[in-house]
Amino acid sequence: MWQRGRMSHTAPVDVDLALVGGGGAASLVLAALDRRGIRGLRVAVVDPVHRRGQDRTWAFWGRPGGDLDPLLSASWRQVEVVTPAARRTLDLAPLRYAMLRSGPLYDRAAEAERRLGVTRVVAAVDRVDDDGERALVRTAGGGPTVRAGWVLDSRPRPPARPGRTRWLQHFRGWWLAADRPVFDPGRAVLMDFRTRQPSRGVSFGYVLPVSDRYALVEYTEFGPTLLSGAGYDAALAGYRDLLGLDPARLTVREVENGVIPMTDGPFVARPSPRVVRLGTAGGATRPSTGFTFSAMRRQAEQIAAALAAGRPPVPAPAYPRRHRWMDAVALRALDRGPVGGPEFFDRLFDRNPAERVLRFLDGTTTPAEELAVMRSTRPLPMVAATAGDALHRLRDRLRPPRPAPPVPAPVRDGAAPVPPDRAGA
Numbered sequence: 001m002w003q004r005g006r007m008s009h010t011a012p013v014d015v016d017l018a019l020v021g022g023g024g025a026a027s028l029v030l031a032a033l034d035r036r037g038i039r040g041l042r043v044a045v046v047d048p049v050h051r052r053g054q055d056r057t058w059a060f061w062g063r064p065g066g067d068l069d070p071l072l073s074a075s076w077r078q079v080e081v082v083t084p085a086a087r088r089t090l091d092l093a094p095l096r097y098a099m100l101r102s103g104p105l106y107d108r109a110a111e112a113e114r115r116l117g118v119t120r121v122v123a124a125v126d127r128v129d130d131d132g133e134r135a136l137v138r139t140a141g142g143g144p145t146v147r148a149g150w151v152l153d154s155r156p157r158p159p160a161r162p163g164r165t166r167w168l169q170h171f172r173g174w175w176l177a178a179d180r181p182v183f184d185p186g187r188a189v190l191m192d193f194r195t196r197q198p199s200r201g202v203s204f205g206y207v208l209p210v211s212d213r214y215a216l217v218e219y220t221e222f223g224p225t226l227l228s229g230a231g232y233d234a235a236l237a238g239y240r241d242l243l244g245l246d247p248a249r250l251t252v253r254e255v256e257n258g259v260i261p262m263t264d265g266p267f268v269a270r271p272s273p274r275v276v277r278l279g280t281a282g283g284a285t286r287p288s289t290g291f292t293f294s295a296m297r298r299q300a301e302q303i304a305a306a307l308a309a310g311r312p313p314v315p316a317p318a319y320p321r322r323h324r325w326m327d328a329v330a331l332r333a334l335d336r337g338p339v340g341g342p343e344f345f346d347r348l349f350d351r352n353p354a355e356r357v358l359r360f361l362d363g364t365t366t367p368a369e370e371l372a373v374m375r376s377t378r379p380l381p382m383v384a385a386t387a388g389d390a391l392h393r394l395r396d397r398l399r400p401p402r403p404a405p406p407v408p409a410p411v412r413d414g415a416a417p418v419p420p421d422r423a424g425a
């Protein structure tokens with residue numbers, strides 16, 4: 001169960017820092033600690049799964065340069081936002097949209113683990129007890145324990161209480177290989193709203209090309225309920241057809257499924273003095289978009305900088321409070337109100353420089369820029385949503401607290417249709 005070299009232990013181990021959960025957020029922390037050359041810090045990672053290889057693809061924007069650049073599969077200076085009415089090409093300079101597959105990041109984290117001399121515990125954690133001086137990480141079934149000065153906990157969990165809006169971003173993507181050039185590797189499709197819109201929620205397709213013959217093509221919905229496996233396949237096939245791609249000339253090489261919470265339910269980032277929650281569990285997922293990666297990366301850098309300076313590894317909140325409020329209002333307007341998703345996003349990109357919208361979605365704009373972004377939405381539905389949100393908050397205060405339901409697992413069945421003549425290609 002313990003792995004440091006090939007040694008076996010049963011006694012508790014003392015470390016300075018325990019990473020509970022070793023997925024995206026923890027991998028970014030390990031890479032950031034290593035990049036800063038931090039040595040002599042006793043670190044443990046506790047996770048029942050040692051993440052390796054491809055289990056997700058991260059797309060995010062930012063300035064070019066930095067330690068992740070060599071790991072990227074692709075990046076684009078230009079992206080398209082498509083509605084039934086218009087096709088908009090956005091120049092993102094000085095930013096760019098980038099794709100990082102999980103394999104290279106997990107490899108980078110493994111390299112960092114070796115250099116940092118990390119102790120890896122392959123076990124599920126079921127409790128973390130914090131006495132204010134140290135935290136005791138207990139693994140399931142009375143397994144080994146880790147005593148840590150600080151715990152960074154990224155185990156998936158629902159928000160502390162149900163959100164006023166409880167949507168999910170749920171999706172299926174196909175990695176498509178074509179037998180001739182059909183994709184434009186010079187630009188990605190960020191959001192294509194020509195897909196059939198669900199009765200409640202928003203849907204869109206997108207295309208992330210890594211070459212003129214290879215791309216991730218995905219169908220995404222923002223909404224309260226998942227589709228069936230066959231439903232995702234039908235929606236993806238529909239989007240593929242909308243792109244004018246001939247299924248007979250394509251091979252589905254991989255399928256990617258996911259569910260990400262989109263909610264204004266609160267994710268508690270500091271449950272006790274020595275425990276910090278990270279990643280989706282710590283509120284790094286932007287409620288209005290599901291984007292998480294940039295906030296996780298920002299917080300990983302803050303943690304590494306703090307430790308390098310001998311300070312507690314406590315990052316700033318993933319998003320400013322006013323952004324969480326704006327997201328609550330936007331989600332409400334999309335869910336209850338007369339604001340259509342395609343129209344909402346189209347207006348954002350139509351009336352603001354792309355770079356401002358992207359920084360807004362990352363939570364790094366100034367209040368003046370946020371006002372400009374807010375002004376680009378239709379005022380009346382937003383005022384109604386603001387009032388509705390305020391009333392709902394008041395009602396919530398008067399109700400006894402209730403637990404939030406867990407985020408459902410992604411639907412994996414309903415295999416992608418591979419043309420029989422291409423199977424195994």
Ligand SMILES: Cc1cc2nc3c(=O)[nH]c(=O)nc-3n(C[C@H](O)[C@H](O)[C@H](O)COP(=O)(O)OP(=O)(O)OC[C@H]3O[C@@H](n4cnc5c(N)ncnc54)[C@H](O)[C@@H]3O)c2cc1C
Binds near residue numbers: 155
């Ligand atoms: C398929 C997919 C694609 C995504 N694409 C994007 C994207 O393009 N852009 C973006 O910004 N965001 C994206 N996201 C959202 C987000 O960036 C990812 O979910 C990201 O991996 C979140 O990191 P995390 O560390 O919070 O969770 P995870 O990466 O899921 O890591 C959680 C870890 O906790 C471990 N764990 C679970 N239970 C226990 C336990 N009891 N004890 C110890 N460990 C435990 C798990 O094994 C796992 O390793 C995507 C999510 C998914 C699922």
